[in-house]
Amino acid sequence: DTEVTQTPKHLVMGMTNKKSLKCEQHMGHRAMYWYKQKAKKPPELMFVYSYEKLSINESVPSRFSPECPNSSLLNLHLHALQPEDSALYLCASSQFPSGGPSNEQFFGPGTRLTVL
């Protein structure tokens, strides 16, 4: 199984709502990532989890809260978002939390988030 799954596919929420995005992989990967992607732009890294611990936070606002309950699962909790947070949120995983040619990232299909 070389797949990263994400749920939901689409999410519409108001600025006062609380919602969560879910990501799952069963490849035994020890690094998981959250990216935000705006239309016609490259993905922007938000968070990196290495061996279930948060290793990189790219100065993301606190209204985004990541969680890694176990080595296969990654969540992104959303609260009090702004309309400018509307984007495609991508999850990815890699075998190890390090750079290198054998450590490519596998991406999920993304969650299309709209904040009203």
Next chain:
Amino acid sequence: AQSVTQLGSHVSVSEGALVLLRCNYSSSVPPYLFWYVQYPNQGLQLLLKYTSAATLVKGINGFEAEFKKSETSFHLTKPSAHMSDAAEYFCAVSATSLYNQGGKLIFGQGTELSVKP
């Protein structure tokens, strides 16, 4: 620090024509380079990667890329474009430094490929 520049935000070719998407990198250490493709409303899929074992890298769907250190380039090519190749293509370099970058990828701005019948 590493960086990637993709020349041309949009490339249009006719079906059956050569596809050439340009990527130049900047890196003070030997780079780890990747090409990803993104179809509309989908995630990113790895096309190919540079592993330093060979300068000419073959990937999926008939794509290949040549690593040229002297030109700091890693251009993506396909001899004959197909309609199904229409997508966004991203070149990326894996961040490497003395500090743990956690496998961070640095992406170029992307090139949208259109294929005309």
